[in-house]
Amino acid sequence: MLNIKNLYSGYIKLKILFDINLEVPTREITVVVGPNGAGKTTLLNSIMGIATVFAGEIILDGIRLKNAPPYKVAQLGISYVPQMGNVFADLTLRENLMMAGYMLSKEELKNKTDQVLDMFPVLKGFIQRKAGTLSGGERRMLAIAMGLMRKPKVMLLDELSTDLAPLITKRVMESIARLRDELGITILLVEQMAKRALEIGDKAYLLVSGEIKYSGKASDLLHHPELSKLYLGIKEVE
Amino acid sequence: MFPPWLAGGLVYASALSLTAGGITLLYITTRTFNFAHAGMATFGFYITYIFYSFRGGNLYQYLPLSFLFGSLLGIICYIGLNRPLLRRQASIVTLMMSTLGYDLILLSIIQMLCDYLSYTFKLYPRRVTMSAYDFKMFGTSAASIISPIIAITILTLLHLFLTRTKFGTSMRATIENPILASASGINSDKVYLMSWVIGGGMAALGGAVMSLTMTGTPVMGMTLIAQMFAGAILGGLESIYGGILGGFIVGLAEYVGIYYLAVMVGPWVLGYRMALPLLIMVITLLLFPRGLAGIQWSYLMKSIKRARKGVKS
Numbered sequence: 001m002l003n004i005k006n007l008y009s010g011y012i013k014l015k016i017l018f019d020i021n022l023e024v025p026t027r028e029i030t031v032v033v034g035p036n037g038a039g040k041t042t043l044l045n046s047i048m049g050i051a052t053v054f055a056g057e058i059i060l061d062g063i064r065l066k067n068a069p070p071y072k073v074a075q076l077g078i079s080y081v082p083q084m085g086n087v088f089a090d091l092t093l094r095e096n097l098m099m100a101g102y103m104l105s106k107e108e109l110k111n112k113t114d115q116v117l118d119m120f121p122v123l124k125g126f127i128q129r130k131a132g133t134l135s136g137g138e139r140r141m142l143a144i145a146m147g148l149m150r151k152p153k154v155m156l157l158d159e160l161s162t163d164l165a166p167l168i169t170k171r172v173m174e175s176i177a178r179l180r181d182e183l184g185i186t187i188l189l190v191e192q193m194a195k196r197a198l199e200i201g202d203k204a205y206l207l208v209s210g211e212i213k214y215s216g217k218a219s220d221l222l223h224h225p226e227l228s229k230l231y232l233g234i235k236e237v238e
Numbered sequence: 239m240f241p242p243w244l245a246g247g248l249v250y251a252s253a254l255s256l257t258a259g260g261i262t263l264l265y266i267t268t269r270t271f272n273f274a275h276a277g278m279a280t281f282g283f284y285i286t287y288i289f290y291s292f293r294g295g296n297l298y299q300y301l302p303l304s305f306l307f308g309s310l311l312g313i314i315c316y317i318g319l320n321r322p323l324l325r326r327q328a329s330i331v332t333l334m335m336s337t338l339g340y341d342l343i344l345l346s347i348i349q350m351l352c353d354y355l356s357y358t359f360k361l362y363p364r365r366v367t368m369s370a371y372d373f374k375m376f377g378t379s380a381a382s383i384i385s386p387i388i389a390i391t392i393l394t395l396l397h398l399f400l401t402r403t404k405f406g407t408s409m410r411a412t413i414e415n416p417i418l419a420s421a422s423g424i425n426s427d428k429v430y431l432m433s434w435v436i437g438g439g440m441a442a443l444g445g446a447v448m449s450l451t452m453t454g455t456p457v458m459g460m461t462l463i464a465q466m467f468a469g470a471i472l473g474g475l476e477s478i479y480g481g482i483l484g485g486f487i488v489g490l491a492e493y494v495g496i497y498y499l500a501v502m503v504g505p506w507v508l509g510y511r512m513a514l515p516l517l518i519m520v521i522t523l524l525l526f527p528r529g530l531a532g533i534q535w536s537y538l539m540k541s542i543k544r545a546r547k548g549v550k551s
Contacts, residue, residue, distance in 0.1 A: 012327065048421055070420035080421040088411050088418065098404065099411045103423040150423065 001026050002047070002078075002154050002188065007056035009046040015054060016042045017210045023203075024154065029180050029187045031201035031218050033194040039210040040190040041083060044156045047188075048080045049073050060154065075103060079152030083159040083190075086143035089132030093123060093142060096131050100146035109149075116145040120175075137168040144175060154186045155179065161193040169193060173200050194233070198222040243497040245382035249451035251489030252385035256392060256444035257462070258469030258485025260437035263478050265470070266413050267433035268324060270333040274315055275441045275466055276459030277344025278308050282442025283449040283458060284348060287366055288355070297371050298384060304446040305439040312438020315340050316431055324430070341460075348456045366454035381450035388447060392440065393482050400478075409433065465492065468515035472522050474529025484530055488515045 002024035010016040016039045024030045032040055045051035047058055049070045058065040065073055074080070088096050097116065101109045117124050120141045126134065131142060140160050147155050157176065161169040177200045179185045191197035198204055201218030206227055214227055222228060240248065257279055264272045282304040289300040319336045328336075352363040373380050400406040405428075412419040412429040420426050444466075445459055452458070465488060473484025496511045522529055 050417055050421075069425075070417070071423050071425045074421055074423040082418060082421070085415050085418055088414050090414050091407065091411060095407050095411075099408060099419065099424065100422050102404070102408060146422070 001061065002186065003057070003059040004043075004047070005057045005059070007043075007046060007058065008054040009042060009051050009056070010054065011042075011051055015210075016051075017046065020056070020207075020210075020212055022205055022212070022215075024186055024188045025203065026186050027180060027184045028202040029176065029189055029200055029218075030203045030205070031194075031197045032188065032190045032205045032207055033192070033197060033221070034207035036192065037209075038207040040192075040207055041158055042210075043207065044080060044082075044158050044188070044190055047073070047078065047156060074150060077151070077153035078156060079147040079150040079154070080156045081143045081147040081158060081160065083162055086158075087131040087134075087139055087146065090130060092130055093127045093134075096142060096146055097149055100149035103150065112149050112151065116148050119148070119178075120145050136163055137165070137171070140164065140168075140172050141175070144172070144179075148179070148183075148185075152185060154188065157187060157189045159190055159192055161191065161196060169196055173197070176200060194228075195222065239376045239378040240382050243494060245378050246451045247490050247493035247497075249379075249381045249385040249447060250493045251486045252389040253444045253448035253451070254462075254465055254469050254489035255389050255482045255485035256440045256447065257466040258473060258488070259393070259396075259478055259482035260440035260444070261466055261470040262473055262475055262481025262484075263433050263440070264437040265475055266478070267409070268316075268320055268333070268430050269330055270320055270337060271330070271467070272315075272437065272441075273334065273338040273463060274311070274341040274344060275437075276463040277341045277348065278311050278438050278441035279445025279448065279459035279462065279466075280348055280456060281311060281344060282308050282445030283366075283368070283454045284351065284363070285442065286446040286449070287363065287368065287454060290368075290371060291359075291361055296373075297368065298380075301388070301443060301446050305443045308442020308445075309435040309439040311344070311442070312434035312436075313431065315438070316434040320434070321427070321430070345456065345460065352456055364455060366449065368449040368454055369451060372450060379450075381447070385447050385450065388443070389482070389486065392443070393479070396436070396478065405432070464512065464519075465489070465515040468519040468522075471519050472529050474531030476528065477531040480529060480531035487530075488518055491515075491518060 004020055004022040007017055007020040008015060020043065032043060034040055042051050046053055047065065049068045053066050060076055060078065063076060088099060091099065097113050098109065101112050104112060122138065123142055123145060131139065134142060160172050164172065173196050176187060176189060180187055189197055189201065198218045198221055204216065204218035204221040205212055206214035206221060214221055257275055261272055261275055264270050285304040285307045286297060286300040289303060290297045319340055323333055323336055355361045355363045369379065369381065375383050400410055408419065408424045409429050409432065412424060412426050416426055448462065469485030469488040470481045472488055473480030492511060492514045495514050496508060499507045526533055
């Protein structure tokens with residue numbers, strides 16, 4: 001389980017998150033939603049050691065991560081798929097997967113590459129192509145595939161639906177649900193497209209201006225009469 | 239085989255390509271404009287000179303030692319200066335100024351070394367003509383043949399390292415997206431250290447090669463630093479290959495260009511030799527600020543072909 005306690009974090013001297021308490025239970029999808037500029041990406045960056053943690057604790061299965069460098073956090077089993085720049089555009093797909101599985105042995109790398117390509121067969125045809133030539137949807141698939149290469153305990157997914165067509169977004173969300181259901185991976189999903197994310201999520205947090213305004217079941221937030229309209233732009237719930 | 243002006247030009251251009259490639263590598267990995275390249279290049283020359291003076295033999299056999307010593311200077315610069323500043327998220331200006339300080343330290347050490355060699359071993363290290371110790375090959379100086387081979391070999395090895403090895407690929411990944419690379423488990427610290435090892439080595443090797451076509455002095459690197467940067471800027475500061483090519487073009491243009499200018503307008507123009515690389519740098523920054531690497535060559539070639547067809551019809 002990933003635990004965040006009384007977290008204050010930001011960049012250099014700028015504080016962005018204030019007193020964040022958050023739990024990411026094992027084998028569940030925890031969704032963090034909120035408007036633009038709420039600090040959602042900073043939350044993930046704080047876990048990964050990219051943002052500065054001023055106070056508080058980040059604990060993964062009893063190990064404290066506070067301000068550990070990103071490569072050490074990755075070695076502990078946390079896999080981060082950022083919103084922007086989530087693939088190496090100048091590298092081929094094969095090289096991207098190789099870099100994603102940097103910590104694996106040669107044999108493990110080969111097995112894992114075959115495994116993720118079976119999960120995302122659409123990528124098989126482009127294996128020698130540069131990632132920069134892929135479409136938006138294919139890039140997201142590659143980004144998730146890269147996240148899986150690291151044999152993660154926890155995956156941090158940052159706004160994977162941005163700029164994607166609704167049908168592609170649906171497919172990406174289905175892939176995320178499969179990661180939990182079939183591979184048993186713990187997921188912390190940050191999303192602005194709140195409705196889709198809350199539909200597949202188990203637990204949810206609403207982050208506004210760097211503070212948690214709601215925590216509870218994802219379905220409850222989706223059906224919340226005020227918060228869903230006020231902060232998430234969900235007008236009607238089917 | 240080559241006329242003297244071309245033979246010298248090839249040595250000079252090869253040396254500049256090595257140094258400009260190193261400057262580019264350090265910039266794209268650590269955002270550092272390394273002014274200590276001057277001192278590293280000079281040290282490279284002195285390592286070859288010292289070993290040749292004491293052990294004799296073929297002076298080319300000492301070039302790898304120059305490379306290794308340059309790498310050592312790069313490691314010291316990274317661990318002592320660059321890494322602490324990068325961790326404090328220092329600005330590009332701070333990083334650049336720190337290397338200028340390091341260069342002054344290197345220059346002082348070189349001066350002390352020269353004094354030591356003069357007083358203790360009765361050598362004359364303050365004005366050294368290394369070309370006097372060179373040998374002939376196919377009727378021309380060996381340096382004019384070996385220097386381009388060295389530059390091409392380094393370029394090939396670098397290319398193989400960057401594209402065929404896991405660590406080399408991780409360097410390219412870190413250059414493109416350091417955050418994603420780090421989040422993938424790549425230790426960017428090791429990547430930056432390796433870039434200083436290679437960059438420092440290339441600087442020192444470039445300095446050693448450079449001394450085969452010009453008089454080696456304690457300030458040799460300092461007088462060439464503008465040319466090194468001109469080459470890196472012409473290359474575009476985005477691609478190591480661009481930097482190496484840029485250095486070669488600047489070197490050849492300066493050496494050969496000044497020869498032709500002297501023939502055409504008179505020998506007085508030789509005093510303005512330094513202006514040529516600076517002119518190239520200014521033209522590059524004004525007309526194509528992303529340098530050779532930023533030019534869309536396929537588009538340019540198509541445009542030229544189209545224009546030719548238009549003229550014919």
